[in-house]
Amino acid sequence: MGKLKVGVYGITGCAGCQLSVIFNEDEILDIVELVDLRAFPFIKEVNPEEEFDCVIVEGLVADRGDLKTLKMLRRNSKMLVSLGACACTGCVPAYRSFTLKENYEHLLYRKMEEIKDVEPTPLDAHILVDHYIPGCPPEKKEILSFIKGLVRGSIPRPYQSPVCVECRQNGNTCLLDQGKPCLGPITAGGCHAVCINGGFECWGCRGPTEDMNLDLMVRMLRDRGFDDKFINDRLRTFAGLKLPMLEKVMSGKAHKTETTFRGVRVFYE
Ligand code: SF4
Ligand code: SF4
Ligand code: SF4
Known part of the structure; x- marks a missing residue:
């Protein structure tokens, strides 16, 4: 049996979660060894229409483009993983839901009319998420242990004690x-x-x-x-x-x- 096809994608986020994967040389080498890494924004060209065994997504849904990409990824992947706090809970960008528009829009967008925004929301507000790797940014070792578990067929349950x-x-x-x-x-x-x-x-x-x-x-x-x-x-x-x-x-x-x-x-x- 060939290696599992895995993709890493980013929608609206700061790319910190993806960096936490590649900034540890040993771990990225381990990951490349274990799976067929088909997409990774900093390494390989990203094609969201490709089919995957597992896709790992950083960021939250903040505009219609994110939503379209996310739904396509969900359709094309057997398993979808939320990577990082933005994807799991909405993180700091979702704080926008608790404050008035006039408090932030002048700080963020110069051309508001060009932005087709939606309420900033985590991935599971829109699609089924199979697994969560939380944190801002997530732990590098946790990402590696998830991928090892994926390959073995026994994914570790996220740590739940406080x-x-x-x-x-x-x-x-x-x-x-x-x-x-x-x-x-x-x-x-x-x-x-x-x-x-x-x-x-x-x-x-x-x-x-x-x-x-x-x-x-x-x-x-x-x-x-x-x-x-x-x-x-x-x-x-x-x-x-x-x-x-x-x-x-x-x-x-x-x-x-x-x-x-x-x-x-x-x-x-
Ligand atoms: S202690 Fe852990 S959970 Fe709490 S903010 Fe820091 S990294 Fe996040
Ligand atoms: S969870 Fe943190 S590190 Fe990851 S994309 Fe969001 S803000 Fe950046
Ligand atoms: S033991 Fe105290 S300092 Fe440590 S995480 Fe709990 S509340 Fe915070």
Whole structure:
């Protein structure tokens, strides 16, 4: 049997996820060895009409061109993977959904009328996603381990324990205990708590855990003196579209929430 045909594509994004694949020489060589890499923006010409066993997509849907490309990729691929926070949760670009147009349009676009934009949304708002590799940018080793699993026929399940687990394993002093707004308790780990290791709080770039306790997270931030505007802004920066229940939690109308990248279950009082 020949190698699996794999393609890497980018729609609207900063290309950081794709760079995180090729900036590690050993890993890109491993990937080229393991699969038939048919498309990669920095290496091979991209042909979105090609047929793949697996296509890995960076970026989010931000205009009609993205949507057309994404639907074509989905049609032509047996498996589709969201690569990075933009693709998985909408990341910072999707924060646009929570602010007024006049706050950003003059900063972003000189010729607004030429841009056929749509609401910035992660891939699974439009098509079925088979696997998620979260993070901004994603972990290089996680990309490699996904590809190895793909070749073996046993893809590893994404890490689901909160960032706090790896953070404690690393022996860090808790930033939340020091009054800093760390989102580690509700954020899926797998990044080895890299930000906290460096003295910065977690902003939630890997998206919420499936069984997060958002209500408790909000209460812990309030107890540390953060106001509701700050809490809303911080929680929405990387994964706001995956927290549609936030408003109800903030107003005390929902007491327990569970989320997955694809769906959300909310338990109301
Ligand atoms: S997830 Fe981060 S690194 Fe990847 S495209 Fe989006 S902004 Fe760039
Ligand atoms: S610093 Fe953040 S990630 Fe680490 S234990 Fe405290 S809350 Fe959790
Ligand atoms: S610590 Fe939080 S913000 Fe930093 S990489 Fe991990 S999930 Fe992302």
